[in-house]
Amino acid sequence: MQDQPHHGDAPSPGRSRRDAALFLWKWVQAPTRIGSVWPSGRSLGRAMAAQLDLSVPGAIVELGAGTGPITATLLQSGVPPERFLALERDPAMAAVLRQRFPAIRVIEGDAGELPALMQAEGVETLSAIVSCLPLVSLPRSLVRRVVEGGFEILHPDGRFIQFTYGVVSPIPLRHFAVQGRRVCRVWRNVPPAAVWRYTRVPGVAVARDRG
Numbered sequence: 010m011q012d013q014p015h016h017g018d019a020p021s022p023g024r025s026r027r028d029a030a031l032f033l034w035k036w037v038q039a040p041t042r043i044g045s046v047w048p049s050g051r052s053l054g055r056a057m058a059a060q061l062d063l064s065v066p067g068a069i070v071e072l073g074a075g076t077g078p079i080t081a082t083l084l085q086s087g088v089p090p091e092r093f094l095a096l097e098r099d100p101a102m103a104a105v106l107r108q109r110f111p112a113i114r115v116i117e118g119d120a121g122e123l124p125a126l127m128q129a130e131g132v133e134t135l136s137a138i139v140s141c142l143p144l145v146s147l148p149r150s151l152v153r154r155v156v157e158g159g160f161e162i163l164h165p166d167g168r169f170i171q172f173t174y175g176v177v178s179p180i181p182l183r184h185f186a187v188q189g190r191r192v193c194r195v196w197r198n199v200p201p202a203a204v205w206r207y208t209r210v211p212g213v214a215v216a217r218d219r220g
């Protein structure tokens with residue numbers, strides 16, 4: 010995908026500091042749910058955006074949008090705002106997103122309830138899921154709901170894109186019948202991250218076992 014005109018407001022040093030302070034405060038309150046002490050950088054956003062295939066029909070949803078650094082880069086990269094939804098569980102962060110990105114739909118809610126949340130928005134199919142959730146530190150039952158619920162409404166050719174700071178697949182491949190591979194490393198992010206891309210195994214149910 011090519012860079013396009015920006016649909017969110019440009020970041021200023023003051024705003025970056027406010028975002029960082031909010032992030033740090035939320036991390037102190039719930040470290041496993043936030044998963045990072047620092048918002049992601051643009052390089053990581055660009056690496057996530059590069060994995061999108063907008064010719065696949067359906068909406069694009071970002072899970073765990075936080076204060077919106079990846080949101081902004083996805084919009085800059087050409088994701089049409091009318092096809093884009095940002096989901097965030099934290100009310101203060103969701104309020105920041107609403108104010109900052111008036112052209113997209115911001116949903117305050119739990120990614121574990123994705124099919125119902127999308128249905129409420131009139132979204133039947135997802136072209137892509139761009140997940141910023143800290144899957145490795147979330148409860149296993151929630152990860153299962155996110156992955157199974159996500160693939161339930163993902164188009165057959167759709168992609169589930171996820172970043173991680175770890176070295177192994179953030180979706181445990183022994184528990185789900187999906188194909189996944191690391192598509193790039195982003196050394197310039199703090200901390201360095203890897204982007205993984207997951208797709209359906211044709212004709213096979215995503216739920217594998219209850220381990």
Ligand SMILES: C[S@@+](CC[C@H](N)C(=O)[O-])C[C@H]1O[C@@H](n2cnc3c(N)ncnc32)[C@H](O)[C@@H]1O
Nearest residue numbers: 044045048049073074075097098099119120141
């Ligand atoms: C690692 S941060 C990423 C934030 C932002 N996208 C970025 O890259 O800087 C993870 C985000 O996921 C959100 N989150 C965690 N669990 C969630 C859930 N079950 N549903 C929706 N959002 C969730 C957190 O509140 C946090 O904003």
